Amino acid sequence: MTSEIIEYRHHYIPLTRDQLVDRLQQALKEKRFHHVLRVEQTAIHLAKLNKVDVEKASIAGLCHDYAKQRPDQDFIAEIHQKGLDPDLLNYGNAIWHGIVGAELIKDELGIWDEDILNAVRHHTTGAAVMSKLEQIIYMADYIEPARDFAGVETARQLTESDLGAGVAYQTKHTLEYLIENNKPVYPKTIETYNAWVPAYEGKID
Incomplete structure (x- = not known):
């Protein structure tokens, strides 16, 4: 995949792409930083x-893991300060870095576009209703070029031909993974499953 640099013109963020990339490089360890660059290119x-909108895709792809390596206390403080669902306190970084991370992006990077914020919020859990941008970030994170797991090629092919089928495929396999490994399932993940997987029955088996 060739790298494409998008020039930001629509004021979704009060930073240039170079400034945003610098902020991410400061916030993330090297391996995670290179992951977000690959997700950006996949999203574009x-x-x-x-x-x-490729500019929104670039920003959301870069920002989706902005808060991934923050200490737990940052998330817990934000949940209390913003009056977010207290049930979030029963989960951890895997859920927090998307749902709570979107609030930190708003506060610290000045992004107020709800489509971009929702793409960050839902990039791990999905949602019953997702915009095309949300679906794109959900899938770009899952299939970026360095991902290497059983089924990733199928996920890439499905996503290329039918974005919604890719969403259903990822959701089904994520839920299977959580169940097989006795992991807690965040309620929104079940809502995503119910909304997407039956709708693509026969296409994702």
Whole structure:
């Protein structure tokens, strides 16, 4: 996949792309930083395929893991300060870095576009209703070029031909993984499953 640098023109964020990349490089360890760069490029590709704003795809792809390596206390403080669902306190970073991370992005990076914020909020859990941008970030994180797990090629092919089928495939396999490994399932993940997987029955088996 060739790298494409998007020039930000629409004021979704009060930073240039270079400034945003610098902020991410400060916030993330090297391996995670390179992951977000790959997710950005995958998101731009999927945005073009699905006629979605590539600038939003670039910003959301870069920002999706902005808060991933923050200490737990940052998330807990934000949950209390913003009056977020107290049930979030029963989970951890895997859930927090998306749902609570979107609040930190708003506060610290000045992003107020709800489509971008929702793409960050839902990039691990999905949602019953997702915009095309949300679907793109959900999938770009899952299929970026360095991902290597059983089924990833199927996920890539499905996503390339039908974004919604990719969403259903990821959701089904994520839920299977959580159950097989006795992990807690965040309620929104079940809502995502119910909304997407039956709708693509026969296409994702």
